[in-house]
Amino acid sequence: xxxxxxxxxxxxxxxxxxxxxxxxxxxxxxxxxxxxxxxxxxxxxxxxxxxxxxxxxxxxxxxxxxxxxxxxxxxxxxxxxxxxxxxxxxxxxxxxxxxxxxxxxxxxxxxxxxxxxxxxxxxxxxxxxxxxxxxxxxxxxxxxxxxxxxxxxxxxxxxxxxxxxxxxxxxxxxxxxxxxxxxxxxxxxxxxxxxxxxxxxxxxxxxxxxxxxxxxxxxxxxxxxxxxxxxxxxxxxxxxxxxxxxxxxxxxxxxxxxxxxxxxxxxxxxxxxxxxxxxxxxxxxxxxxxxxxxxxxxxxxxxxxxxxxxxxxxxxxxxxxxxxxxxxxxxxxxxxxxxxxxxxxxxxxxxxxxxxxxxxxxxxxxxxxxxxxxxxxxxxxxxxxxxxxxxxxxxxx
Amino acid sequence: xxxxxxxxxxxxxxxxxxxxxxxxxxxxxxxxxxxxxxxxxxxxxxxxxxxxxxxxxxxxxxxxxxxxxxxxxxxxxxxxxxxxxxxxxxxxxxxxxxxxxxxxxxxxxxxxxxxxxxxxxxxxxxxxxxxxxxxxxxxxxxxxxxxxxxxxxxxxxxxxxxxxxxxxxxxxxxxxxxxxxxxxxxxxxxxxxxxxxxxxxxxxxxxxxxxxxxxxxxxxxxxxxxxxxxxxxxxxxxxxxxxxxxxxxxxxxxxxxx
Numbered sequence: 001x002x003x004x005x006x007x008x009x010x011x012x013x014x015x016x017x018x019x020x021x022x023x024x025x026x027x028x029x030x031x032x033x034x035x036x037x038x039x040x041x042x043x044x045x046x047x048x049x050x051x052x053x054x055x056x057x058x059x060x061x062x063x064x065x066x067x068x069x070x071x072x073x074x075x076x077x078x079x080x081x082x083x084x085x086x087x088x089x090x091x092x093x094x095x096x097x098x099x100x101x102x103x104x105x106x107x108x109x110x111x112x113x114x115x116x117x118x119x120x121x122x123x124x125x126x127x128x129x130x131x132x133x134x135x136x137x138x139x140x141x142x143x144x145x146x147x148x149x150x151x152x153x154x155x156x157x158x159x160x161x162x163x164x165x166x167x168x169x170x171x172x173x174x175x176x177x178x179x180x181x182x183x184x185x186x187x188x189x190x191x192x193x194x195x196x197x198x199x200x201x202x203x204x205x206x207x208x209x210x211x212x213x214x215x216x217x218x219x220x221x222x223x224x225x226x227x228x229x230x231x232x233x234x235x236x237x238x239x240x241x242x243x244x245x246x247x248x249x250x251x252x253x254x255x256x257x258x259x260x261x262x263x264x265x266x267x268x269x270x271x272x273x274x275x276x277x278x279x280x281x282x283x284x285x286x287x288x289x290x291x292x293x294x295x296x297x298x299x300x301x302x303x304x305x306x307x308x309x310x311x312x313x314x315x316x317x318x319x320x321x322x323x324x325x326x327x328x329x330x331x332x333x334x335x336x337x338x339x340x341x342x343x344x345x346x347x348x349x350x351x352x353x354x355x356x357x358x359x360x361x362x363x364x365x366x367x368x369x370x371x372x373x374x375x376x377x378x379x380x381x382x383x384x385x386x387x388x389x390x391x392x393x394x395x396x397x
Numbered sequence: 398x399x400x401x402x403x404x405x406x407x408x409x410x411x412x413x414x415x416x417x418x419x420x421x422x423x424x425x426x427x428x429x430x431x432x433x434x435x436x437x438x439x440x441x442x443x444x445x446x447x448x449x450x451x452x453x454x455x456x457x458x459x460x461x462x463x464x465x466x467x468x469x470x471x472x473x474x475x476x477x478x479x480x481x482x483x484x485x486x487x488x489x490x491x492x493x494x495x496x497x498x499x500x501x502x503x504x505x506x507x508x509x510x511x512x513x514x515x516x517x518x519x520x521x522x523x524x525x526x527x528x529x530x531x532x533x534x535x536x537x538x539x540x541x542x543x544x545x546x547x548x549x550x551x552x553x554x555x556x557x558x559x560x561x562x563x564x565x566x567x568x569x570x571x572x573x574x575x576x577x578x579x580x581x582x583x584x585x586x587x588x589x590x591x592x593x594x595x596x597x598x599x600x601x602x603x604x605x606x607x608x609x610x611x612x613x614x615x616x617x618x619x620x621x622x623x624x625x626x627x628x629x630x631x632x633x634x635x636x637x638x639x640x641x642x643x644x645x646x647x648x649x650x651x652x653x654x655x
Contacts (some may be wrong), residue, residue: 013469013472049584050582185404
């Protein structure tokens, strides 16, 4: 994509196809899944058949070779219909598949990627712990080397896609070294069903009800050494890399929900009449609609900008953080405006706006909070390369 | 079996269509899409081809932009495309269009031609039958079901009260209704792969068609005037005044619906 901001014919077609799928297959049932907190397995499998999970990966590993920006377009369209399914896709691709694609050995790629890219199986990603969230360096889960195995003990929380009927496993960070520093953290592939790996019952959440989220615990869980992903001691750096592109994906998802809020608001403003005329004839409402549309377009451009950098093989760096910060805060703001425009009916669960309002907040938290995004941006501005720990060491010294 | 399918790029039917001074649909500067009816034809063609290890060729006539309609068929799974595009085709009527498409079908080597019953923009509904006549192939129209077995083509032709069973030997022309199948979504891999599938672009000279027989020059049909469809009356309003349910029931009973 050049400065013309024109999508390629393939990108346009991919977006149109995803929009059609989202409108016809996802949107009509999103409210039902939200109410029942059901993980819509059949539709996730259909998304796999459509080719969504392999979209940005090359054909050599079972992908479509359509690039990162195409994936972002797809996420926006799915999120516009249902944020839960969008996060299922985002976590599956950005957190599940991407690290294996990027750091896996030939054997690991061969073993996992074809199934994951086809969407027949899902892979999860476990970084967060009760005591380690934004401060990922505080990871406590241990993986003690013993012969040809690691013995894993610890707990991971809020892990998306970790307990579905098609979950094949999870990549976790764990301390393989003896020290307490950031360097002793490695990434391990743990397959579902491994003895000592337990998946707790699903969380009850404010939003994203149809997304599958669990706490995972590991107790004397033996994992072959061959399941080390990437360099021993390189686990944290790898995860931070994965999170960088993932941030752009969360930003795209946020744009989708924000757009859904605007769509619903436009419809409501033209349908609902008060004082003898539609709401859309009141300037107070017009200004809200214009502000929503402007902020959404700004967010979308930042998503495309960051996505284009990834497609050029460059680091999205500060642009990834800026896109996520801008888009997620815009989405929350738009959901708030949308609910206000809907008035009392927006507070009822009969219309989708209430769901958007509940679903949207977590975008300011997951894969790096808004506060952490600001720290990363500041770290770039201050010449510290986006490292939050350096910023805290120096800034707080 | 090699199956040809007719596809057409039309102004998005969900938008407001406009006519120009000569009563033709304005096709420039508007959103265009693959005729939604054609998606059923493409799906039907793909199913026949898949069952016979054959291949689908998507055929269209139109400006170069019609390539997008062909690409859509390719991304759904068609193997190749054939676009007849020539400035001298502008203003062609239905018969001239059929002349051109018949040549294109011959050239493709297909033994079965599938189209939808009528386009969603022009609605003449005559092109497929005219192609059949020009090729000397039997025309099996209004199919709500299609089976091809060993060169024998069998359809259920939709009628007002049910269906007729119609059979013919291939080569043949079949038109399909919207009830025949549920068109697949193009896969995202398919969209990427469509880029590298072959699409042949031909002009009148390549097909040996006399320019005088097509376009404005060859049009035997002239649209002399266009009238808007009369507005439907708003129907009968039943006020909710306590007896409404009974009046509604009586009304339905009168129509023998209950």
